[in-house]
Amino acid sequence: MLFVCSRNAGRSQFAAALLAHRAQGHVTVSSAGTHPAAAVEPVVAQVLTEAGVPSAEAAFPKPLTDEVVQAADIVNTMGCGDACPVVPGRRYLDWPVADPEGAPIAVVRTIRDAIDAHISELLDSLPSTAC
Template identity: 55%
Template sequence: MHPSPSPSPSRPSVLFVCVHNAGRSQMAAAFLTHLGEGRVEVRSAGSAPADAVNPAVVAAMAEVGIDIAAETPKVLTVEAVQASDVVITMGCGDACPVFPGKRYLDWTLDDPAGQGVDAVRPIRDEIEARVRGLLADLTA
């Protein structure tokens, strides 16, 4: 283990939520984990999780060198929300519980469900750009 660049024991934590936790939230979590290099605690969940991560999403992420093939959709829990500093929703509407004191962002993104890799790429690139902006904000 190499020493952390920050002596602070508390890392910001981010929860990405979409309906199925099979596409957008998985890509966002993977980008933040990859780009954050341990500086941010990352979770993702779905209000109605799918059985598996969208294969086109797995393929699109593999193209940029990030392997999410082993990820599985997880159900959104109250505990996950309470444990997070920033909650980013992606089209889960009223299914996302709201707690005072949390920072909420809603990212309007096309749903990659049922789409091929060609349709997923622009969504992936938009998510990467937003995650880079979020990371710059969180670690400033």
């Protein structure tokens, strides 16, 4: 599962951390950005910790490449629009989720919870052998 957003500093990091935490190693998770930031938004790590989700301390924004997309069975985009490459044979999902960059912490918590609701739906849709 590949999560993609523009800067790979918020939404895609949320989704990757939440899915990795909830799938407990049964799903391979990665994230990338079309224009990666220098670092993950600090408030993203904070609200993940509040929810009991370990934000990978080694997490950092990574560039979206064709190779990363080709390695994923499912590509989930969150705000990168037409900049995301489309590779035949991949399942694509798009979650319209607000960008947490510069948002007040209460809004960032709401974004986290919205992404977590999408993660629940995603887990329910995966074959039982995947999770």
